[in-house]
Amino acid sequence: MSETISINSKLRHEELTKQILGAAIEVHRILGPGLMESAYEECLCHELNLHGLHFERQITVPVVYKGVKLDCGYKLDLLVEDIVILELKCVERITCVHEAQLLTYMKLLSKPVGFIINFNVSVLRAGIVRKVL
Numbered sequence: 001m002s003e004t005i006s007i008n009s010k011l012r013h014e015e016l017t018k019q020i021l022g023a024a025i026e027v028h029r030i031l032g033p034g035l036m037e038s039a040y041e042e043c044l045c046h047e048l049n050l051h052g053l054h055f056e057r058q059i060t061v062p063v064v065y066k067g068v069k070l071d072c073g074y075k076l077d078l079l080v081e082d083i084v085i086l087e088l089k090c091v092e093r094i095t096c097v098h099e100a101q102l103l104t105y106m107k108l109l110s111k112p113v114g115f116i117i118n119f120n121v122s123v124l125r126a127g128i129v130r131k132v133l
Contacts, residue, residue, distance in 0.1 A: 023047035028124040085114035
């Protein structure tokens with residue numbers, strides 16, 4: 001029975017991530033590259049609303065040090081359905097630092113799926129990095 005739950009959970013995440021990426025692609029299709037990250041975030045939030053997805057913006061990511069949660073100023077861009085972390089970028093290229101940041105946020109918040117979405121590309125699929133814990 002736990003296998004069924006695991007499979008259903010996996011499928012749910014896949015369907016959710018398809019909706020999220022579809023929303024991001026729509027935003028990029030309409031706006032194209034070249035804007036500030038804040039513009040893409042605002043438009044993506046509108047698109048996620050249109051898809052009926054719940055999300056939170058600019059979530060504080062505490063660092064736990066010796067059992068104490070500390071606010072070190074880290075904020076993730078979007079958390080969708082309390083499952084998927086989205087880090088939005090408008091950079092020339094995604095670096096290993098960006099990927100490490102996403103993985104750290106995923107671990108600190110115990111979230112199973114995360115994406116870096118770089119809107120500063122000609123085709124959005126080339127600007128997407130997916131991570132799974």
